[in-house]
Amino acid sequence: MGNTENNKTVRFTEKTDERLIAIARKNGLSKLDAFVFMVDYFYKTKKxxxxxxxxxxxxxxxxxxxxIVAFIKRQEQDLLIPIKKDGERTMAFERSIMQSFKQDITEHNLWEKEVLAVHTRELRSIREYLERMDNAHLDKSRLKKQVSEILEYYIRQREKLGMLSSQADKDALLNEVRQRVLNL
Incomplete structure (x- = not known):
């Protein structure tokens, strides 16, 4: 720098002079240049x-x-990444449970369809059996009624024949009643 115009004098202690010389030597400057650079530095940086x-x-x-950044990264490694991995594992486990649940429901629905089909067949056969029993009961009632009518017919005809009727008339009546019973 070496500008010699308008030189001003600054007084400072011997200790400060030693420090200024040390700074100047360290940076390869004269005391004046080191001082000028220090003033410029403080002026420009406003420090x-x-x-x-x-x-x-x-x-x-x-x-x-x-x-703080290292702490946050460490927390991320220690807490956030394991939490995220646990969350992913939990979601995978939930998906597995849902698939298993859906499969169980599907199997249960198929089983229920089979049971329903068996019950339907059984109910149909029970209904058919009950209808046959009902028909048999009706047939039995009808048969009783017809037998009762035949018996009443026999009793009336027998009373008409009386004591003096021939054996042939009695046999004819018996044969007719037998034939009616066989026709039932």
């Missing part, structure tokens, strides 16, 4: 030169941010 912790604060914030 307070009294705030020594500005960089330390940035570093601390960055470290804390990195720690």
């Amino acid at each position: 307070d030169p009294r705030d020594l912790n500005d960089e330390l604060l940035k570093n601390a914030i960055n470290r804390k941010t990195d720690n």
Whole structure:
């Protein structure tokens, strides 16, 4: 830099001078150039030169941010991913249960259809049997009525014949009654 116009004097302690010389040597500058660069730095960055912790604060914030991000990633690895995997396993298990349930329902419905078919056949045969019994009962009642009519006919005809009737008339009556009974 080496600008010598309008030189001003700044007074500082011997200890500060040693530090300025150390900074200048470290960066390969003269004391004046190091001082000018420091002034430019604070002017451009608008930082307070009294705030020594500005960089330390940035570093601390960055470290804390990195720690928080690492913590969140760790939580994701430890909690969120296992929860997601458990959820996927649970959903797969639920799908398996639903398929098994549907299969059981289908099998049960088929079994019920078979049982219903068997019951329908059995009920049909019971109905047919009851109809035959009903018909047999009707036939029996009709038969009783007819036998009763034949018996009444026989009794009336026998009374008409009386004591003086011939054996041939009696035999004819018996044969006619027998024939009517056989025709039932």
